[in-house]
Amino acid sequence: MAKTYTPESAEKWGWEELVACIMSPVSYIFVSLGLVLVLLERPIGWVYLIGGIAATLVMYFVIDPKLRAVSDEYERRQAEFLKQVESVSKWEERK
Amino acid sequence: MEEFKVTFQFLDWFWTVAYLILMIGCGMLFYNLGKRSESDFFLAGRGLPWWLPATSVYATHTATDTPMWIGGVIYKQGLRGLWYTFFSLWCAISAFVSTRIFRRSLAMSMAEWQSLRYSGLGSEMLRGWLAGWQVFMNMFVLGWVGMAMGKVCHLVFGWDEWIGLVVFSSVCAIYVLSAGYWGVIMTDFQQGVIAFLVIIIVSVWAMMYAGGPHAIIDKLNQMDQAWRLNPFAFTGWTSGDFPILWFITMLVMAAVGGLGMGNFIDWYPEAQRIQSARTVRDAAYSIWAGGFLVLTRNALWAVAILAFFVLNPNITDVSRYEMGWYQMAFEKLPMGMVGFFFAAVLAIHFSTISSHLNLGASYFTRDLYHHYINPMATEQKLIWIARLSTFILLIGSFFMGSLMKDITSWLIFALWLQAAGIWLPSILQVVWWRFNAWGYLASWIANLGISWLIVWVLPAFNILPKDMPDYQQFWILMVLTFPIYILVTLFTKPDDEAHLVKYYVMTRPIGWWGPIHKKALAMGLIKE
Known part of the structure; x- marks a missing residue:
């Protein structure tokens, strides 16, 4: 799953975000239902719980390399962007 | 309502006092960190690792009234009641879409984001409106949650x-006035840990x-109540307490809502936590993990409430069964642990109060006073304005608390309204x-009238x-408001192109941004 992103490719929305956006709610729902059912000693709870944990892992391994790349690329320009935000707040942009 | 039979011994008082000293x-x-700058007082200098804002998201959304609300739906609905709490699902999508975009905007608040996304008079009107609304809403939440604590202390x-x-x-308020968001986030971490531990113990x-x-x-x-163990115990497509169409509406609204910003009232405290994270990646994980912890907590509460139900199955008074979790803890925990539990209740309470005091003050200071x-x-003056506005919010919350019985139904209507008609425009x-500022303003106004x-x-x-069930009202509102804000958007000028290009280069939003993308390419600001 390891992949190297260029600054340009990291900025684009792609299949990684799609997978994360599908796996993430599945993880929330399955872990939550799984936990309550496991505590009540319902066997189906283990299916939900393991499914939820698997979805979480898939999500993490797909999206994390890209998130790291996006973060690294963005941080290089953050100081410049922050000045821009302050200038809007202080009305300097429109002078 | 029946009074609890609670007796505090020396050890119980010890836990309570020790906890208060620890938090303050x-x-x-x-x-010293909080007073360095406006950014420190409201965002802890934008440098936090993901797990600090994540526990803060969880702790803030664990308020004194939360176990009452969740206790009520689980007691009434069984495990299917868990779905009522799944509106937090928006965090699952938002973490990888709107959180990323918002973090990149660097807006200190959602109101400030309006100035970055939109241009001209419309953007200023939106910023002023959202700032004023949020100062008021935070005061209301403080009064609401404070009154819930008042009820617990009364019992x-x-x-x-x-x-x-x-x-x-x-x-x-002592530590919020002193250290601002630094105090909020550091105590939230401890409060989150204590609260989670106690929720596990009590369950x-x-x-x-x-x-x-x-x-x-x-x-x-x-008791012929086995359906309470089934999270999918539907009562028909449109009939009964748990119709399938309500379920679908809730899932769509919550999950797809994660693409937007400001479509849920919870977005506003989350926005502050997003900006306090040190990187885009930290921001994404903070929202994801915060939502995950909230839902895990709900599952633990559900077990305790089912236990409460089998012990007390015939309660019809809502105000009594809503207190089920508190009753189980205060009455059934052994001596000495009751004080520990009360300290955890204080942790739950403080985490919400501190967050909303600081959040409301941020809208007043950054968006109304500073802008x-x-x-x-x-910076020195801004810190003092921040403290003054924190104090005003505190006093205002007492006033709100005293009016709570009279205004609650109106405010719930206002909150519900926000979730319904503003949902799609926020996406x-x-x-x-x-989509421009006038369209978004039109959606707020149209929504109010049509609601x-x-x-x-x-x-x-x-x-x-x-x-008429609320999920049907939701869809009707969506359909009726849609042509109004779309027509207003199309019949008014687009936002200034140079302004949109700046916003685009900074945030790289998802969706239909073709003309702005091309312009940014032509200007050499981005590469294909």
Whole structure:
């Protein structure tokens, strides 16, 4: 799953975000239902719980390399962007 | 409502006092960091690792009234009641879409984001409106949660309700006034850990007290209540307490809502946590993990409430069964642990109060004072305005608390209205370059008018049924408001192109941004 992103490719929305956006709610729902059912000693709870944990892992391994790349690329320009935000707040942009 | 039978011994008081000293002391420790700048007072200098804002998301959304609300739906609905709490699902999508975009905007608040996304008079009107609305809403939440603490103190100690509101909100304000968001986030971490630990202890204890998992299931079977163990116990497509169409509406609204910004009231505290994270990646994980912890907590509460149900199955008074979790803890925990539990209740309370005191003050300071009144204010002056506005919010919350019974139904209507008619425009403003400030303003106004029609006026004239379910109202509102804000958007000028290009280069939003993308390419600001 390891992949190297260029600054340009990291900025684009792609299949990684799609997978994360599908796996993430599945993880929330399955872990939550799984936990309550496991505590009540319902066997189906283990299916939900393991499914939820698997979805979480898939999500993490797909999206994390890209998130790291996006973060690294963005941080290089953050100081410049922050000045821009302050200038809007202080009305300097429109002078 | 029946009073609890709670007796505090020396050890219980010890836990309570020790906890208060720990929290205030911890908050005060960060006094010097909090006063460095506006960014420190409201965002802890934008440098936090993901797990700090994540525990803060979880702790903030674990308020004194939360176990009452969740206790109520689980007692009434069984495990299917868990779906009522799944509106947090928006965090699952938002973490990888709108959180990323918002973090990149660097806006200190959602109101400030309006100035970055939109241009001209419309953007300023939106910023002013959202800032004012948020100052008011935070004051309301402080009053609401404070009154819930007042009720708990009334049940435990027999105090008048206002005492619990005033005393514990004031104690909490000490460290918020001193250290701002630094105090909030550092205490939230400890409060989150303490609260989670106690929720686990009480849930396991309650389950054991009811005879263990098998005994709970056996009793439910004997009572012919086994459906309570099924999270998918639907009552038909549109009929009964748990219709399939409600379920679908809730899932769509929550999950797809994660693409937008500002479509849920919870977005506003989350926005502050997103900006306090040190990187885009940290921001994404903080929101994801915060939502995950909230849902895990709900699952633990659900077990305790099922145990409460089999022990007390015939309660019809909502105000009594809503207190089920508190009752299980205060009555069933052993001596000495009751004080530990009360300390955890204080943790739950403080985490919410501190967050909303600081959040409301941020809208007043950054968006009203700094932007409109004194754009050239020094950092020192801004910190004092931040403290003054925190104090005003505290006093205002006492006033709100005293009015709570009179205004609650109106405010719930306002909150519900925000979730319904603003839902789609809040997504459009993120994903569609052409959607402008006038369209978003029009959606707020149209929503207000049409909500009145659908909820009150048309049912009064028997044009719509009086007992129309809320999910049906949601879809009707969506359909009726849609043409209004779309037409307003299309008949008014697009936002200034140069302004949109700046926003695009900074945030790289998802969706339909083709013309702006091309312009940014042509200007050499981005590469294909």
